[in-house]
Every structure is written in structure tokens, then in C-alpha cells.
Amino acid sequence: MRKFLVIFLIVFLILSTALIKNSTKRTDDEIFTIKENIRVLKNDFENIKLEYEFLSSTEKLLEFQNLYFDDELVKKDINEIKIIDQNTKKLQINNLILGNEK
Amino acid sequence: MKNRNSKIILEDHQDAFLYKKSKSNLDLSFNRVSFIFFIFFIIFFIYSIHLIHLGSRKSKNEINENMNNPMNNLYRADILDRNGKFLSKTISSVDIGISTQKVIDKKKLIINLKYIFPNKDYKKIESYLINRKFFYLEKMISDENYEKIMKLGDKSIQPEEKLTRIYPEKNLFSHIIGQIDNDNNGISGLEKSLDNELKNLQEPIKLTVDKDIQFLIRNELLKFNRIFKTKGSAAILMDVNNGDILSLVSLPDFDPNKRETISDINLINRATKGVYEFGSVFKTFTLAAAFDEKIIEPQTEYNDLPKSLTCAGFPIREYDDKIPSDLTAEQILIRSGNIGSVRIGQQIGEEKFRLFLSKIGILEKINFDIEEVGKPIKFNWGKCPLATVSFGHGITTTLLQLAKAYAIIVNGGHQINPTIIKKSQKEKKEKILDQEVSEKILPILRKIVNSKEGTASLANVNGYEIGGKTGTAQKSTTGGYSKKKINSFISVFPTSSPKFVLAVMLDEPNTNQDYVYHYRDGSNIKYKGTPYNTAGWTTVETTGQIVEKIGPILATKYSEIN
Numbered sequence: 001m002r003k004f005l006v007i008f009l010i011v012f013l014i015l016s017t018a019l020i021k022n023s024t025k026r027t028d029d030e031i032f033t034i035k036e037n038i039r040v041l042k043n044d045f046e047n048i049k050l051e052y053e054f055l056s057s058t059e060k061l062l063e064f065q066n067l068y069f070d071d072e073l074v075k076k077d078i079n080e081i082k083i084i085d086q087n088t089k090k091l092q093i094n095n096l097i098l099g100n101e102k
Numbered sequence: 103m104k105n106r107n108s109k110i111i112l113e114d115h116q117d118a119f120l121y122k123k124s125k126s127n128l129d130l131s132f133n134r135v136s137f138i139f140f141i142f143f144i145i146f147f148i149y150s151i152h153l154i155h156l157g158s159r160k161s162k163n164e165i166n167e168n169m170n171n172p173m174n175n176l177y178r179a180d181i182l183d184r185n186g187k188f189l190s191k192t193i194s195s196v197d198i199g200i201s202t203q204k205v206i207d208k209k210k211l212i213i214n215l216k217y218i219f220p221n222k223d224y225k226k227i228e229s230y231l232i233n234r235k236f237f238y239l240e241k242m243i244s245d246e247n248y249e250k251i252m253k254l255g256d257k258s259i260q261p262e263e264k265l266t267r268i269y270p271e272k273n274l275f276s277h278i279i280g281q282i283d284n285d286n287n288g289i290s291g292l293e294k295s296l297d298n299e300l301k302n303l304q305e306p307i308k309l310t311v312d313k314d315i316q317f318l319i320r321n322e323l324l325k326f327n328r329i330f331k332t333k334g335s336a337a338i339l340m341d342v343n344n345g346d347i348l349s350l351v352s353l354p355d356f357d358p359n360k361r362e363t364i365s366d367i368n369l370i371n372r373a374t375k376g377v378y379e380f381g382s383v384f385k386t387f388t389l390a391a392a393f394d395e396k397i398i399e400p401q402t403e404y405n406d407l408p409k410s411l412t413c414a415g416f417p418i419r420e421y422d423d424k425i426p427s428d429l430t431a432e433q434i435l436i437r438s439g440n441i442g443s444v445r446i447g448q449q450i451g452e453e454k455f456r457l458f459l460s461k462i463g464i465l466e467k468i469n470f471d472i473e474e475v476g477k478p479i480k481f482n483w484g485k486c487p488l489a490t491v492s493f494g495h496g497i498t499t500t501l502l503q504l505a506k507a508y509a510i511i512v513n514g515g516h517q518i519n520p521t522i523i524k525k526s527q528k529e530k531k532e533k534i535l536d537q538e539v540s541e542k543i544l545p546i547l548r549k550i551v552n553s554k555e556g557t558a559s560l561a562n563v564n565g566y567e568i569g570g571k572t573g574t575a576q577k578s579t580t581g582g583y584s585k586k587k588i589n590s591f592i593s594v595f596p597t598s599s600p601k602f603v604l605a606v607m608l609d610e611p612n613t614n615q616d617y618v619y620h621y622r623d624g625s626n627i628k629y630k631g632t633p634y635n636t637a638g639w640t641t642v643e644t645t646g647q648i649v650e651k652i653g654p655i656l657a658t659k660y661s662e663i664n
Contacts, residue, residue, distance in 0.1 A: 011142055018149045021156045046180075046191070053187050054270060058317040076654050078565040096657050099567040099596025 176265035176286050180306035183313045195242040197262045204258035218250045273355040277371040281358035308524040310346035318651045320351045326644040330611035336372035338605045342509040345518035374502045377476040378588045381575030384494030385443045390511045391458035393539045400432040407441045413486040432546050440493040447492025462507040464499050471522050476500045505605040508592045512600040514540050548597040557638040561646040562622040567596035572637035586610045589637040591645050611640045
């Protein structure tokens with residue numbers, strides 16, 4: 001009887017291991033599919049980003065400026081850039097300066 | 103009677119029968135157990151095999167046949183700038199080849215190809231169809247044309263998927279990134295120095311450079327190369343506090359996408375490889391060494407300085423006769439006095455000055471992220487070399503080392519190592535110079551730009567507090583000096599709290615009689631034509647124009663707003 005129980009237990013364990021492994025295999029496949037999808041999407045994203053970077057590069061912007069935005073797209077002088085200071089109760093607009101020369 | 107002798111033997115076969123029956127029963131029960139055992143054994147055997155199969159099965163992830171994988175021989179990791187923009191990328195592309203033996207109707211194929219690729223040389227293609235077994239029709243075909251050509255359904259058309267390394271910025275980072283050969287081996291720049299990492303890393307490598315700033319600096323250099331008809335030029339923009347290089351440009355440059363063999367010596371990396379005598383920019387080091395040794399103060403007076411000195415039979419003169427004979431240490435640097443610098447150098451002494459230059463990284467070859475690094479030419483120290491080195495002659499170094507040395511002098515005396523690879527961990531700052539050196543030098547560098555006596559007033563761009571030192575040096579030839587010049591300007595800004603050092607160098611500039619200078623002293627005076635071929639009229643103007651372009655980006659992106 002004891003032998004029978006041992007054999008039964010071994011067989012049961014083998015069966016349950018096989019079943020678990022089988023379900024793991026399915027999960028593995030799902031993970032693989034998802035990973036592959038992510039990879040494809042990542043590739044697409046990188047290619048689109050590359051295209052976006054090319055179209056929005058400084059070189060292209062300067063080219064577009066000459067073609068379409070002669071008066072609108074102009075270089076900003078540092079004196080025209082202001083900082084809004086919200087630390088005080090009143091909103092303060094300060095000049096953007098790199099140093100603090102007196 | 104015979105019958106009487108006969109015996110009657112009665113055999114009881116009941117037991118035998120019972121025995122047989124019993125035996126038969128026993129057999130039957132044994133067979134059942136063995137049968138069940140056999141069934142279980144079969145199940146056990148089947149599942150064991152299945153288990154072994156499942157256990158030994160390789161995950162599909164491991165045998166990923168993806169081309170963009172380090173397992174692929176042509177794979178290389180991407181290179182990004184500090185803002186995550188692609189500087190170099192490995193993409194999969196499709197080349198279209200034609201297997202001529204499989205062509206059924208050549209005329210029909212050519213008509214179809216003409217419709218898809220109208221600009222190709224079809225005389226050549228026709229000859230290939232006759233003379234070759236296989237040829238490539240189109241490399242790196244576009245998605246649109248790939249779809250069109252595959253719709254032809256011709257068996258002779260053979261698509262081949264390949265990995266290709268592209269440099270979307272073309273020439274912009276050529277000297278930094280370098281290039282690879284057809285076997286995917288790096289042959290220059292980061293492609294060479296990081297060859298193994300690029301082949302094995304899954305993640306991209308991030309650099310410290312900024313694409314937009316690099317573009318703007320290169321644009322200005324190209325412009326002034328045309329204006330001053332230079333042989334070449336270079337510029338380095340570096341963070342003085344950590345050595346991060348935001349831009350490193352050397353002109354002329356090349357397009358790494360073309361994969362041409364670079365044999366022209368003029369394509370040398372002038373920022374890191376080119377070793378030059380830079381002249382007066384060294385006077386800052388002379389003064390800084392004297393401050394570090396606490397020998398002099400900015401207001402220390404030097405009276406009755408002669409107009410010329412003789413050393414080993416060679417005269418040392420002032421570049422400008424108007425320089426007064428009585429000057430303070432500060433004025434010597436502002437007015438770029440040669441004789442005064444010699445006097446300060448002599449006060450420091452040969453050993454201490456050599457040690458100072460070595461400490462700030464001028465004398466030895468610098469450790470850098472790319473292999474194209476120049477080695478300063480060794481020379482024998484002595485009384486005369488000390489005198490000439492004090493005003494920047496007879497000593498050579500690279501523009502990168504100059505930028506590093508200026509950064510150390512103005513950042514409070516902390517050691518920095520210039521780098522173009524973004525590091526996640528901050529390095530500990532080692533203090534190698536006295537804090538007072540920066541405090542004393544910075545106001546003097548500022549005066550060189552914003553005072554009338556200074557040599558760099560054309561770089562006084564409003565809002566950036568630029569300080570710096572000019573250097574005009576004649577190029578050395580065998581046995582003497584030529585009339586060709588190296589004009590340089592090493593600027594630091596903002597001088598009240600230094601953040602950046604911008605080193606600009608023009609190789610063999612010439613004067614331009616048509617260029618119009620706009621004075622930056624508030625007078626709105628315009629001046630036509632370059633009066634002198636000195637750094638003050640060439641490199642300083644270039645630096646001013648560069649800072650005007652990149653300044654707003656630096657102020658908004660890279661400065662901490664209080």
C-alpha cells in the first residue's frame with residue numbers, strides 16, 4: 001500500500017509538473033509575442049523619431065525660415081527672454097542673465 | 103481371481119482442480135497489477151519524454167532571429183546626443199538584387215523597372231542583365247518602391263535584408279563619432295574607441311554633446327572660414343565644472359555615410375589631434391602660476407620694462423610698441439605684454455612653472471574618449487625656453503588641453519577631465535589650484551573683453567559676461583616661423599560665475615577687406631575691413647558671433663535659474 005502511494009505520488013507530481021510546464025510554455029509564448037510586438041513598435045517609434053528629428057532639426061528650421069517664415073521665425077536676443085518669479089507674493093518678471101556682474 | 107488382484111485406485115482430483123483454479127486466480131491478479139503498472143509506466147514514460155523535451159527546449163526569446171540584435175555581425179548600438187537625439191543609428195534596410203538567370207522577359211522587366219526607378223542608367227542595367235549572374239539594382243530601397251517592385255511578382259527580383267549604420271547628421275559629428283569600415287569595425291572616433299561596447303550593448307550610448315549647439319557653432323565656423331579664407335578651424339564648448347563637452351567642431355570635416363578612406367591630412371581633428379603653438383593664450387597660465395605660488399598680486403607693479411630682450415641671440419619684442427614700460431601684473435595680461443610675461447615667468451622659476459603646466463594638463467598627452475589625440479612636442483627646459491613659454495612660444499599643445507586648462511583655472515582650481523560620453527556617476531572633484539587663482543584671474547579675463555585696452559572687445563556680447571584671452575601665433579616651420587598664423591581665443595562665461603569655456607581656433611586666416619565689424623562697446627560704430635590679421639580681429643569676432651547664436655540656448659537650457 002505504501003509502495004502504491006509512493007508510486008501514485010510520483011506519478012501525480014510528474015503529471016502536475018507536466019501540466020505546469022505546459023501552461024508556462026503558453027505564458028512564455030505570450031511573453032514572446034508581446035516582446036516581439038514591443039520590438040516592432042519600438043523600431044517604428046525610432047524610425048518616426050528619426051524622421052521627426054530630421055524635419056525639426058536646426059538645419060531644417062533655418063531652411064524653412066528662409067522659405068516660409070522670413071519675418072516670423074527670428075532669433076531671440078537674451079534680453080528679450082524673461083523669467084517669471086513666483087517665489088514672492090507678487091509676480092515678478094526678471095531678465096534672464098547668465099551671470100550677476102555689477 | 104485375476105480381477106481380485108486388481109486394485110481400484112480412486113484419485114481425488116478435487117484438490118488438483120482446486121489447486122489449478124487457485125493457481126489460475128493467482129495468475130489473473132498478477133496480470134492485472136502488472137497491466138496497471140504497465141499503463142502507469144507508459145504514462146510515466148510518455149510524460150518523462152515530454153518533460154525532457156520541454157526542459158531541453160530553448161526559449162524562442164533566446165533564438166530571436168531579430169536582425170537588430172548583438173548576435174548579428176553588423177549590429178552596433180545607437181549613439182545619442184545629451185537630449186536623446188540620434189547621432190548614429192543602425193537600421194535594417196532592404197537591398198534589391200536581380201538574379202539574371204531567372205529573368206524570363208528582359209524587355210518587360212526593364213519597362214517595369216523604368217516605371218519604378220525612372221532615373222536609373224538603363225544602358226548599364228541592360229549590360230548587367232547580359233553579362234552578370236547577379237547585380238544589385240537598388241540599395242536601401244524606400245518602403246514605397248519596395249512595395250511597387252515586389253508587386254511585379256518577378257522571381258528574378260531578390261530582396262536582401264541588411265543592417266546599415268547611418269549618421270543622420272552627416273558631417274556635423276564626423277570628428278567625434280568617426281566611421282566604420284564595411285566589416286563593421288570602427289576605424290576612427292568613438293566608433294573605434296568604443297568598438298566593443300557598441301557591438302555588444304543593447305542600450306544606446308549617450309554623449310554630452312548638444313546637436314543644436316553643435317550645428318550653430320559649425321555654421322558660424324563655416325561662415326568665418328569663408329570670410330577669413332582659413333585652411334581650417336576648430337571650436338570646443340565645455341562645461342567648466344564637470345568637463346562635459348557640449349560641442350566639438352573641427353573643419354574641414356567629412357560625411358561618414360560615404361565611408362570614404364580619409365587620406366587628406368587637412369581633415370585632421372584640429373580640436374584634439376592638431377598640436378600647435380598658440381601664443382599669448384599661455385600668458386594666462388604664467389599669471390595663474392604666479393598667483394598659485396602667491397608670488398604676485400594683480401596690482402603688483404613692473405616698472406621700466408624694456409621694449410625688447412635677447413635670449414640665445416633671438417630677440418623677444420612686444421607685439422605693440424604702444425605698450426607702456428610701467429605695467430601692473432593685471433595690465434600685462436590685459437595688454438598682452440610679452441616682456442612683462444617673461445619677467446613674471448622668471449619670478450616663478452623653471453621648476454615651479456613646469457609643474458604648474460603639468461598640473462593643469464598642458465604638457466602631457468591627454469586621456470580622452472577618442473583615440474585621435476595629439477601629443478605635445480617635448481622640449482628641453484632652460485632659461486630661454488622658460489622666457490618664451492611665459493608668453494606662449496616654443497611650447498605646443500592641443501586646443502582641447504587649452505580648454506581644459508582654462509576650465510581648471512576658472513572653476514576654483516578643481517581637476518576636470520574633458521569627456522564626450524555622458525556618465526551616470528559624478529566624479530569627485532580634486533582641488534589642484536588655490537581658490538584665489540580663479541578669483542584673481544576672472545576679473546582680468548573680463549577686462550580683456552570689456553576694457554578699451556583689452557584685445558577682445560569684439561566678443562563683448564551683452565548679457566553673457568564674456569572674459570578671455572587672445573593668442574596670435576606664427577606657424578613654426580623647420581628652423582623658424584612662417585607668416586602663416588594660428589589665431590585663437592579662449593573665452594570663459596559668465597565671468598562672475600563661470601559655467602562654460604569656449605575655445606576657438608582659426609588655422610591660417612587672412613584679412614578680409616569687405617567684412618563689416620559692429621563694435622560692441624555701445625557706440626554702434628561699424629568698421630569695414632580687417633585691419634590686422636590678429637586673433638582680436640578674427641577669432642574674437644567669430645567667438646562673439648557664436649555666443650550670440652548659442653547664448654539663448656545655453657541661458658535657457660543649461661543655466662540654473664534662481
